[in-house]
């Protein structure tokens with residue numbers, strides 16, 4: 175995934191999902207020295223034309239993308255054809271299915287929207303890169319696309335960026351229970367701890383540390399919110415507040431952040447006025463309807479805010495129930511508009527580890543080897559608990575091969591010639 179991903183050395187292009195009008199420009203991708211590009215597609219004639227161009231070399235006319243069934247071997251095959259490691263490989267696609275498959279295999283991914291905005295329901299499956307134009311794709315291939323603002327900030331806090339506007343924020347809408355609509359601005363992704371993508375993801379880690387009252391994160395997040403608000407909100411802001419802590423005696427991790435945001439924008443800091451008046455339980459296992467019931471009446475705004483544009487801060491947006499309830503309370507007290515700003519949107523869990531592979535055992539301890547990610551190299555490998563992060567006893571491709579070899583009953587795999595895929 176971007177930023178924690180190593181440099182792209184191999185790129186697989188899902189040609190079928192890219193309109194033919196872009197064919198003349200495909201050449202520009204392979205003009206980047208040292209990168210192998212594999213064009214996959216089912217249209218043989220089109221691939222022949224691509225093959226005949228100066229730049230493109232590798233083509234595959236039996237595209238592994240867009241298969242209707244879950245097809246774990248696809249990615250092992252791509253890596254074999256490109257002869258690259260999982261952490262240095264990217265998929266460029268305009269297909270939702272191929273995007274999800276790449277995410278499940280922890281392979282870097284770029285989603286091409288072709289001039290459109292990112293589809294709203296993709297916010298829980300955000301790609302590493304979003305390309306709205308061909309130039310965006312070229313930038314990403316050259317390694318010049320820095321990605322999401324909050325993720326960049328969490329990763330590279332030390333090197334201040336001059337051009338924050340170039341970093342991406344996600345803009346969408348949050349519907350409240352009371353029938354109001356709030357603009358929602360998010361600046362990154364949050365991966366839960368059980369998602370393997372969380373291992374090397376600085377933003378997810380820092381958000382958790384911040385929740386656990388690690389004040390060292392406050393400085394970084396103060397700057398992050400400042401940059402998000404500065405680059406993504408053009409309208410005048412009258413007041414800033416945040417989702418209050420459940421207990422007023424609890425440490426308010428947003429205190430310094432809202433103060434700085436208010437100072438920056440010349441707005442009023444309403445942190446003291448928005449309080450939590452109901453000890454609602456954890457939202458973790460609840461669905462949206464249950465979350466609504468759980469947070470109903472949880473917040474109280476102690477002051478009229480008639481006609482004001484209020485920026486409401488939170489760190490992770492999951493179902494949006496908490497933010498929606500707090501926004502409703504602000505609207506009830508007269509707010510004209512509530513803009514919700516979050517650091518990250520919780521992503522659908524990647525099922526990288528959930529694949530029904532046949533267990534393979536560690537030669538040393540006999541423990542079951544699972545798909546893991548090396549924290550240093552970001553490379554996917556198979557390892558047991560003991561060897562976790564120390565050495566990779568089995569590479570991604572070897573591990574897959576072993577786990578799949580014993581899975582003969584699986585339709586679609588048994589008949590394929592292994593040698594063809596360079597295993």
Ligand SMILES: [Zn+2]
Nearest residue numbers: 536538539558
């Ligand atoms: Zn072992």
